[in-house]
Every structure is written in structure tokens, then in C-alpha cells.
Amino acid sequence: MKDFMPKNARNTNSPFFTSTASSNSELNVGQRLRIIRAERGLSIKVLAELSGLNVNTLSLIENGRTSPSVNTLQQLSQALQIPITSFFENNRGHSTIVFQKSGERPQSIFSQGEVADLASGMSHFGAEPVIITLNPYADSGRTPIVHTGREFVFCIEGKIIYTVEDKTYILEPGDSLIFEAYLPHQWKNPNATPSRALLILCAMDERENPSDRHFLK
Numbered sequence: 001m002k003d004f005m006p007k008n009a010r011n012t013n014s015p016f017f018t019s020t021a022s023s024n025s026e027l028n029v030g031q032r033l034r035i036i037r038a039e040r041g042l043s044i045k046v047l048a049e050l051s052g053l054n055v056n057t058l059s060l061i062e063n064g065r066t067s068p069s070v071n072t073l074q075q076l077s078q079a080l081q082i083p084i085t086s087f088f089e090n091n092r093g094h095s096t097i098v099f100q101k102s103g104e105r106p107q108s109i110f111s112q113g114e115v116a117d118l119a120s121g122m123s124h125f126g127a128e129p130v131i132i133t134l135n136p137y138a139d140s141g142r143t144p145i146v147h148t149g150r151e152f153v154f155c156i157e158g159k160i161i162y163t164v165e166d167k168t169y170i171l172e173p174g175d176s177l178i179f180e181a182y183l184p185h186q187w188k189n190p191n192a193t194p195s196r197a198l199l200i201l202c203a204m205d206e207r208e209n210p211s212d213r214h215f216l217k
Helices: 029-039 044-051 053-064 070-082 086-088
Strands: 107-110 111-117 129-135 150-157 160-164 167-171 176-180 185-188 195-202
Touching: 029 053, 029 070, 029 086, 029 107, 044 053, 044 070, 044 129, 070 086, 107 185, 150 160
Parallel strands: none
Antiparallel strands: 107 111, 111 129, 129 195, 150 176, 150 195, 160 167, 160 185
16 A cells, blocks of 8 residues: 655554554654665755655654655655665565564554554565555545556455556455556545555566555655
């Protein structure tokens, strides 16, 4: 499941947060951004030029004073040429097997909701499975998303509306949707309560990172 807005308050009464990871495993997007930028030897000014974002905006994100929107993350991931999920993880390795206990998954809060990485430690190519918790009325933005491969969505809780080309699909708990991801698509949570879904992005081009198009607006 695009710029990130001021941080939303976390609803600890929501069923979507009943099995979230401890504070030690929750990830700071701004901190990750700073680390990635430093690893590439980029100044905040250069990153601003590459991404088309304001220097002050980047500074606020890196210092944890605002949470980026999906669109902002997409701009940053494209500028840095990394998957958008790179902002939600400590390290991606080359594990061949990943087993996770409930409540121990790396997670990150962003303006649209929360992302839990189901393949932490494994390379991105092939499939990127995440559990997305969408805030009330969250959406992917005005610009349709397009990438290679296929996209699979399984609604766990709440309601999610997907528009693929000119067709609209309403997903409720237990409903699923899979489609060729070159078809322009958008998503939104139409309800006043959070929604949660399993999202699997399957790219056909190892040079492409479909998640970088999903977490933008």
C-alpha cells in the first residue's frame, strides 16, 4: 500500500496495535534517512535537490519532528535509488529463511499508518511482504501507482478500496486482490477506523523497487 504529513497520534486502543513490536524494534524513519544519506555521502542540500524536497522538510524528518508521507518517501526512495521499505528496517541481509514471532517484527510508524516488515533480513527481490496498518481516511494520493510484476492484497481488518485502471474493488476482512502492477492503481481507507492488510509486492525487474512507489502520495 505516498508526502508524509505531521505525525499521527498512535491509537493504542486500536486492534491494529495489539501485537505491535516493542519500542526497541520500532524504527525511526528520520534516523534511517540520515543513515542512508550519510552512507551515500550526500549532504542534506544535495538530497533536497535530487528529491525535489525542501531542505527544511528533510531536516524536520531527520530530526523526528515530522513524519514523511508516502509521497515524500517515494520521492526520497527514487532519489536514493532504494526500496521504500529501506526506511522501515535496520538491516536487510541475505538470509534464506526468516521466522518471526508475533510482536517481534520490525515496524515503523508513518503519516498514513504503520508498516511491519515480514521479510527483515532477506533481500528485496522476488517478493516484499509487509503488513500495512492504514490510518482512518489514509490514501495513496492523487497520482496512480505503476510498477512491474504483480501486487497481492489481503484485507485483514477494516475496509480498503483499491482502484485498478477504471475498476474499483472494495476489500473487507478475508477478501483478496491480485493484479498486474503495470495497471495504474490507487488505494484508500474510507473508514473512520484503521484498516489492516497483507501486501505483497512482486517485481519482475530486480532493478526496480515497487515499494518505493507505494509509500508515496
